[in-house]
Each structure stands twice: as structure tokens, then as C-alpha cells.
Amino acid sequence: MTHAAPRAPRPSGRLLSWLLLAIVSSLVMVAFAVMPPKRLDNVLYDILARANGRPADPSILIVDIDDRSLAQLGAWPWSRDIHARMVDRLTEAGARTIVYDVLFSEAGDPAQDQALGEAIKRSGRVYLPQFLADAGAGAPPRVVGSVPAIAQGAAGVGLAHVRFDDDGVVRRMAPFEISGVSLSPDLVTVVHRATRPVGARDVTRGFDETLLIPFAGPPSIYRHVSFSSVLAGEAPPSLIAGHTVFVGLTAPGLGPAFPTPVTPDAASMTGVQLQASILDGLRSGLMVKPAGPWSRAAFTLTLLWLLMVGFLVLPPRANLALTIGLCLVGLAYSAAMFWLGQIWLSPIATVLGLQIIALLWGWGQLGRVNDLLSRELARVRGIVRGRGRGTAPADFESDVVSRQASNLGEAITRMDDLRRFSADALFSLPDATLVADAHGRVIAANAAAQALFKPSQIQLTGSSLADLINALEPLGHRFELDWPPNPHHLATERHEPIDLHLPDGRAFQLQTVFRRDETDAPAGWIVRLADISILTAAMRQREQALQLLTHDMRSPQTSILALLATTPGVPTELSDRIAAYAKRTLALADGFVQLARAEVTPVHLEPVDLADIAVEAIDEVWPQSLQRKIRIEQVGGDTPLTVLGDRGVLARTLVNLLGNAVKYSPEGSTITVSLSEQPSASGPTANVAIADQGPGFSREEATTAFRPFQRFERPGHDFAVNGVGLGLAFVQAAVTRHGGEVSCRSAPGVGAEFTVRLPRHTVGPAN
Known part of the structure; x- marks a missing residue:
């Protein structure tokens, strides 16, 4: 019974859901930005207004018609001569501006009205209020002011009209009110325009229908003095001189009182106190302007689309943090605009919208995950x-x-x-087996692998395959961190086995297989290290037997040469030919012995100076080079280049390379032996480079130069005839057994350069 692989969710469906939510939420959020929930906006505005404490204008003085004044001067309303005396008293005391918030709309005693009007005219700095009255029968409201006998001498008149929000709280003022077909200025607007410094900014001249009042605090924040105290001369002139004096009703129940953001009590701010707060805001330039609908929409859409982008690229927990962060950013930006820019940009609709949209998206994602989980x-x-x-x-x-x-x-x-089942199968394998993920990190190992890597004291789980194999210190191999290579570009996912020889003589065959899951996605590696030590020992015995055969081959050839040297009468041509064949057979036997020693025989590592070995090799080939008039130059080597190696094997290695260089070089040429120390990823190396001026060889020939019995013949040259093709094979085997590498660089007609690189040995401090 087969089962189909799970069907992955289609990205297009998720993107379509995201796009639909983005469009719908943008339209809804813009609608809420243009028509925000005013009650919630007002709550936040009141909180910010109460937190925006600032000093009150010290030039404002309120003269209270309070309970004390009523007790001393009698019941309200008072006669007009009392008000005339108050105007004269304030004028004499040097009041800069007098805002008399009392409406004298009814004619009284003509003499007293005349006296009050003359006092106002003498002062020349008194401003009187007007009110909008209902005209009835659908007619526009009419403006009602003081009688002409009193108002004609006033410095200015204006409407004392109060604007209420939907919740009945006063938060704003209108610089102008519509009365019929004309606009009537507010009383405080008239006072502000008449008394502001020349060139000072006037926010009442903008296009805003209303301005939000930046209350400095409750009414008690301004200086107050009782009406009766001023009238009796008890108030010092310094309290009045140069001040803007507001005169109005503050006694409880005597006049209207209005709730404001800074006065929770509905009867705690009277009309005269409200006018003082408005004038303070106008003079300070801190009147708050409501943001326009386009500004609110841009603010909302910016935060919304940041959240929508987060839905696409961030995980759920990050989206939760993003939602909270954007809400806090919206609140902070609104507060900053209110306190620093005097602009009211309410974030309530935006914050609520972001939270609702985040919930909708989260519920949708949860539903999709639930459906997928149910199916799987x-x-x-x-x-x-x-x-x-x-x-x-x-x-x-x-x-x-x-x-x-x-x-x-x-x-x-x-x-x-x-x-x-998998664990039992893995641990029952006799060979060391490792299971790694797609990044080459070990996730499981059987008992044989644990026993193999136990001496290295490396934690198997979580370690990289390259580090583990390198910990065995295989001779001639160093695996990079990205091993095994990714098989995407390979035709097969099974790599060629690699034979590893350890310093203790053991040998393993490294086999790697790449594995995939049911969706054909990379799943990791299975690595097997098969112990081939017995097979290697058998091969070593075979090589030893081969050495015995080569020894038996040497004795007859030596005897032939001896007979030729002691037997007279043998023709010279025949004698030379027989001697050449015998010498060739001896060279072949010597090559077999040397190659077997390099490949099979354990080397005895000890600190040796590679520079000294190079000098010995140069001395050994000197007679050959002298015969052909070839000069050998040594570059470097003034300081010791210590490596761990077998002195005899390394000497034979350099002699083989120098011998080839002498044999392939034309007469009168120069061979350069360069010794140096170079850095590498695995540590410093001691390098010996031998360069000749021979005919060289092609790139294809260079790749096969180290194969046994590989010989290169050149027309017009006889140097290849005397060789058997084992010298370079010995070089590579010897260098590999020492943990190094040998390379060849050549091109036809420019000579060849062979470079031996061995790990540099640094002598540590004595214990």
C-alpha cells in the first residue's frame, strides 16, 4: 500500500488571502481614520492634555464675582455704577487690557448706563462680550450684545460662545462663528489680535474652523482676586498694573460652568475662566490643530502596511511583537505630535485596527495550520x-x-x-557508521563508531564529519569543513571510496552515501568506515614477496655485469648491449624496492632538517650534473626547515626529483632548488621546489606524471630510454606517507617545476 507525499500549501493561496486582507483592511482603516471613534479619541486627548502641564501666563488676572463679593455688595445683578467704579479702579491701577465678561443687554437706569459707558470710554481698553440668541422659526441665530449706551465706548466686542464636543466637554474654540451670512469673531480672538505683539504669529488667521485648547491646568492655576477686594482698594496696584484682567462670574450657581479635560467636575470652570485659558493658549502659540483627514489616512496606512509586510516575512511570535511595537509607535508618535508639534493626530482608530487585523490574520493562520495538521x-x-x-x-x-x-x-x-528499528539496524552494523544531516553534522553513531573515535575524546553528536575524520589523523588526507561535497551537481550520490591509513598502522575504507527524504529534499549523509587493516596487511605481505623476487632478480644481473667485466674476447657492441639490459633490469628492481618501501613499509618519523637533506641530494647528483655541464643553484635554506620524516626516504625522494631534472635538462642549463616556509589552512609547511629548463610537458601529461611506469619520450632526445617510470611514483608515495603533497607545474618548452610540501614541525618547550 503506497501513500502519496503530503501536499504542501500553495503559496499563491496564502498570498491571495494576504492581498485580500490588505485591501479590505486599508479601506476600513482609512474610513475609521477619516471618521474616527470620537469618544475614545476624547479619552486619550484628555489624558494627554492633563499630562501636558505648563506654567500659566503670569500676565493674566481673574477678578472673581464670587460669594464674598455677593455678600459685601448685595445680590446679583448689581447696579451699573458698581461696574463703572470697577472699570475706573482697574484703569487707574494700570490694567493693560480689561475683558469684562458681563452682558449688559437690558437697558437699566439711564444715568447709570451713561456712567458705565463713559467709564468704559475713558479706559479705552475694555472688551465686552456678545452672545448668539435663537431667532426662532428656523431663522439663523442673532447676535446679542450690550446696550449701545454702554458698548459704544468699548475697545472691542466679540462672541462669548462655547463649543461642546459630543460628550458635552469643552475642548475647542472657534475663532469665528457663523451669524447669518457673516462671520462674527470670538471675544478672545478680538482681544488676542488687538493685544498681540507686532509680527507675532496669529493662529486665528488660519483655515482651521476650530482650535483645541491647550489648558495649562485647572482654573486655580491663574491669579485670582475678589471683585469686592479690588473695588475696596485692598488689591495692590502691582497686582493689576500691566496685566490682562478678566472680570466675570465665578460664584457657584450664578453663571454657567463647563466641563473641560482638566476639570472633571462639570461645574468647575466658568466662562471667564475658560476665556482666560483660551487667551493663554493663543498667546503662547500652543493652540492644538486637529490633523486633516489625509494626514490621518497616511499615518494609518503607513503603520498598517508595515504590519502587513511583517505578516509575509516574519514568524508568528515576531508578528506579535511587531503588532505591539507598531501600536506603541502610534501612541508615541501621536503624543509627540501633540506635545511638540501642537497637532492632534488621534491613534485610537489605528491602534484598534492593527490589533483587530492581527487577530484576524492570526486566526486565519491558525485555521490553516489546524486544517493541515488534521490532514497530515x-x-x-x-x-x-x-x-x-x-x-x-x-x-x-x-x-x-x-x-x-x-x-x-x-x-x-x-x-x-x-x-x-533504525537505531537497532544502525547499531548492529559491524563497521563504524555515522549518520549526519544535510550540513554534515553527526546526528547518530553506532557502537563501532563510538569505539573508533573514543581516543580523540570528541563528542560525536553535533560534530562535523570533517572534524571527526581529521581527528583520526589519516596520513595524506585533510578534509575541509564543507566535506562531504553537496551532490546536487553530481550524476550519482554515492562517492568513490577513500582509503585512510592511520599513523598506528590501521587502515579504513571511507564510504559516503547521500540520502534524501520522501519529498526528494536533502536529508543528510551516511558514512561508513570499513576496517581494511587485514587486507592492507595482506597487500604488504605481497609487496614483501615482490621485494624478494626483485632481490632474486638483482643477483643474476649483477653476475652478468661482473662476467662482462672479467671475460675477455666479448665483442664490444654485444657487451654494451648486454650490460644495458642488465642495468635496466637492475634499475627496475631498485624502483620496485623503493616504491614498495614508500607505499607499504612504515616510516620512522623523527625531526629532520629538510634543508640538510636537500644539500645531500644535490651532492649525490653532482657528478651527473657536472658531466652534462648543468649548474644546480640553491635558493633559501639558510635557516633550518624541520619536518617529521624518515631521512632516508626523504633523501631518496629529492634525489629522484633532482635526477629527473638533470636527465631532462639540456647541457649547460641551470636547475634551481628553492627552499621556503609557507602558511596554509592546516599550519605552516616546509616547501622544496625543483625547477629545470627541460622541454617540459603538457597539462594532460602532468596529471599522469606520478603514475608507475609513466615515461615521456621526446623526438630527438634519448633521456627517456634509460628510465623505468617508477621514480615519480616513489616520490608521490613517500610524500603522501609523510602527510604532505607533491605537485607539478609545467608547460611545453618552458621546463618543469616539482614542489614538495611537508608539514612544518615546531619543537615545543621542554617539560
């Missing part, structure tokens, strides 16, 4: 049933969560069985 768990349960594993749950569970929990339990049980 049902599929696993079907696999378990099909294989006779476990007991199927009832067809009808109490709820969806219970069904999913039942399926999940079956899946875990099945996965645990598979894990145990």
Missing part, C-alpha cells in the same frame, strides 16, 4: 491502520482537539517504532 495526522493514522499498528480511535470523538490528539499519539508511537 489523518494520513499518518491511515498508514498505521494499513499496517495493523495501534488501535483506531472511535469514529466520533468529543471534539476536534480530541481527534487530533488521538491521531498525534498514533503518529508518535509509529515514529518511535521506526526510530527504534
Whole structure:
């Protein structure tokens, strides 16, 4: 019974859902930005207004018509001569501006009205209020002011009109009110324009219908003095001189009182106190302007689309943090605009919208995950049933969560069985076996692998395959961190085996297989280290037997040469030919012995100076070079280049390279032997480079130069005839056994350069 692989969610469906939510939420959020929930906006505005404490204008003085004044001067309303005396008193005391917030709309005693009007005219700095009265029958409201006998001498008149928000709280003022077909200025607007310094900014001249009042605090923040105290001369002139004096009703129940953001009590701010707060805001330039609909929409859409982008690129927990962060940014930006820019940009609709949209997206994602989990768990349960594993749950569970929990339990049980089966199979293998993930990190190892790597004291789980294999210190191999290579570009996912020889004589064959999961995605590696020490020993015995054969080959050839040297009468041509064949056979036997020693015989490592060995090799080939008039130059080597090696094997290695250089070089040429120390990824190396001026060879020939019995013949040259093709094979085997490498660089007609690189040995401090 086969089961199809799980169908992955289509990205296009998720993107379509995201796009639909983005469009709908943008339209809804813009609508809320243009028509925000005013009650919630007002709550936040009141909080910011109360937190925006500032000093009150010290030039403002309120003269209270309070309970004390009523007790001393009698019941309200007072006669007009009392008000005339107050105007004269304030004028004499040097008041800069007098805002008399009392409406004298009814004609009184003509003499007293005349006296009050003359006092106002003498002062020349008194401003009187007007009110909008209902004209009835659908007619526009009419403006009602003081009688002409009183108002004609006033410095200015204006409407004392109060604007209420939907919740009945006063937060704003209108610089102008519509009265019929004309606009009537507010009383405070008139006072501000008449008394502001020349060139000072006037926010009442803008296009804003209303301005939000930046209350400095409750009414008590301004200086107050009782009406009766001023009238009786009890108030010092310094309290009045140069001040803007507001005169109005403050006694409880005597006049209207209005709720404001800074006065929770509905009867705590009277009209004259409200006018003083408005004038303070106008003079300070801190009147708050409501943001326009386009500004609110841009602010909302910016935060919304930041959140929507986060939905696409961030995980759920990060999106939760992003939602909270954007809400805090919106609140902070609104507060900064209010306190620093005097602009009211409410974030309430934006913050609530972001939270609702985040919930909708989260619920949608949760629903998709729930559907996917249900399908996958049902599929696993079907696999378990099909294989006779476990007991199927009832067809009808109490709820969806219970069904999913039942399926999940079956899946875990099945996965645990598979894990145990895989572990048993892995640990039963006789060879060391490692299982790694796609990044080359070990996730499982059998008992043989643990025993193999135990001396290195490396934690297997989590270590890289390259580090583990390098910890065995294989001779001639150094694996980079990205080993094994990714097989995407290879035709097969099974690599060629690699023979590893350890310093203790053991040998292993390294086999790697790349594995994939059911969706053909990379899953990791299986690495097997098969112990081939017995096979290697057998090969070594074969080589030893071969050495015995080569020894038996040497004796007859030596005897032939001896007979030729002592037997007279042999023709010279025949004698030379027989001697050449015998010498060739001896060279072949010597080559076999040397190659076998380099490949099989354990080397005895000890600190040796590679520079001294190079000098010895130069001395050994000197007679040959002298015969052909070839000069050998040594570059470097003034300081010791200490390596760990077998002196005899390394000397034979350099002699072979120098001998080839002498043999291939034309007469009168120069051979250069360069000794140096170079850095590398695995540590410093001691390098010996031998360069000749011979005919060289092609890139294809260079790749096969180190193969046994490889010989290169050149027309017009006889230097290849005397060789057997084992010298370079010996060089490579010897260098590899010493943990180094040898390379060749050449081109036809420019000579060849062979470079031997061996790990540099540094002598540590004595214990």
C-alpha cells in the first residue's frame, strides 16, 4: 500500500488571502481614520492634555464675582455704577487690557448706563462680550450684545460662545462663528489680535474652523482676586498694573460652568475662566490643530502596511511583537505630535485596527495550520491502520482537539517504532557508521563508531564529519569543513571510496552515501568506515614477496655485469648491449624496492632538517650534473626547515626529483632548488621546489606524471630510454606517507617545476 507525499500549501493561496486582507483592511482603516471613534479619541486627548502641564501666563488676572463679593455688595445683578467704579479702579491701577465678561443687554437706569459707558470710554481698553440668541422659526441665530449706551465706548466686542464636543466637554474654540451670512469673531480672538505683539504669529488667521485648547491646568492655576477686594482698594496696584484682567462670574450657581479635560467636575470652570485659558493658549502659540483627514489616512496606512509586510516575512511570535511595537509607535508618535508639534493626530482608530487585523490574520493562520495538521495526522493514522499498528480511535470523538490528539499519539508511537528499528539496524552494523544531516553534522553513531573515535575524546553528536575524520589523523588526507561535497551537481550520490591509513598502522575504507527524504529534499549523509587493516596487511605481505623476487632478480644481473667485466674476447657492441639490459633490469628492481618501501613499509618519523637533506641530494647528483655541464643553484635554506620524516626516504625522494631534472635538462642549463616556509589552512609547511629548463610537458601529461611506469619520450632526445617510470611514483608515495603533497607545474618548452610540501614541525618547550 503506497501513500502519496503530503501536499504542501500553495503559496499563491496564502498570498491571495494576504492581498485580500490588505485591501479590505486599508479601506476600513482609512474610513475609521477619516471618521474616527470620537469618544475614545476624547479619552486619550484628555489624558494627554492633563499630562501636558505648563506654567500659566503670569500676565493674566481673574477678578472673581464670587460669594464674598455677593455678600459685601448685595445680590446679583448689581447696579451699573458698581461696574463703572470697577472699570475706573482697574484703569487707574494700570490694567493693560480689561475683558469684562458681563452682558449688559437690558437697558437699566439711564444715568447709570451713561456712567458705565463713559467709564468704559475713558479706559479705552475694555472688551465686552456678545452672545448668539435663537431667532426662532428656523431663522439663523442673532447676535446679542450690550446696550449701545454702554458698548459704544468699548475697545472691542466679540462672541462669548462655547463649543461642546459630543460628550458635552469643552475642548475647542472657534475663532469665528457663523451669524447669518457673516462671520462674527470670538471675544478672545478680538482681544488676542488687538493685544498681540507686532509680527507675532496669529493662529486665528488660519483655515482651521476650530482650535483645541491647550489648558495649562485647572482654573486655580491663574491669579485670582475678589471683585469686592479690588473695588475696596485692598488689591495692590502691582497686582493689576500691566496685566490682562478678566472680570466675570465665578460664584457657584450664578453663571454657567463647563466641563473641560482638566476639570472633571462639570461645574468647575466658568466662562471667564475658560476665556482666560483660551487667551493663554493663543498667546503662547500652543493652540492644538486637529490633523486633516489625509494626514490621518497616511499615518494609518503607513503603520498598517508595515504590519502587513511583517505578516509575509516574519514568524508568528515576531508578528506579535511587531503588532505591539507598531501600536506603541502610534501612541508615541501621536503624543509627540501633540506635545511638540501642537497637532492632534488621534491613534485610537489605528491602534484598534492593527490589533483587530492581527487577530484576524492570526486566526486565519491558525485555521490553516489546524486544517493541515488534521490532514497530515489523518494520513499518518491511515498508514498505521494499513499496517495493523495501534488501535483506531472511535469514529466520533468529543471534539476536534480530541481527534487530533488521538491521531498525534498514533503518529508518535509509529515514529518511535521506526526510530527504534533504525537505531537497532544502525547499531548492529559491524563497521563504524555515522549518520549526519544535510550540513554534515553527526546526528547518530553506532557502537563501532563510538569505539573508533573514543581516543580523540570528541563528542560525536553535533560534530562535523570533517572534524571527526581529521581527528583520526589519516596520513595524506585533510578534509575541509564543507566535506562531504553537496551532490546536487553530481550524476550519482554515492562517492568513490577513500582509503585512510592511520599513523598506528590501521587502515579504513571511507564510504559516503547521500540520502534524501520522501519529498526528494536533502536529508543528510551516511558514512561508513570499513576496517581494511587485514587486507592492507595482506597487500604488504605481497609487496614483501615482490621485494624478494626483485632481490632474486638483482643477483643474476649483477653476475652478468661482473662476467662482462672479467671475460675477455666479448665483442664490444654485444657487451654494451648486454650490460644495458642488465642495468635496466637492475634499475627496475631498485624502483620496485623503493616504491614498495614508500607505499607499504612504515616510516620512522623523527625531526629532520629538510634543508640538510636537500644539500645531500644535490651532492649525490653532482657528478651527473657536472658531466652534462648543468649548474644546480640553491635558493633559501639558510635557516633550518624541520619536518617529521624518515631521512632516508626523504633523501631518496629529492634525489629522484633532482635526477629527473638533470636527465631532462639540456647541457649547460641551470636547475634551481628553492627552499621556503609557507602558511596554509592546516599550519605552516616546509616547501622544496625543483625547477629545470627541460622541454617540459603538457597539462594532460602532468596529471599522469606520478603514475608507475609513466615515461615521456621526446623526438630527438634519448633521456627517456634509460628510465623505468617508477621514480615519480616513489616520490608521490613517500610524500603522501609523510602527510604532505607533491605537485607539478609545467608547460611545453618552458621546463618543469616539482614542489614538495611537508608539514612544518615546531619543537615545543621542554617539560
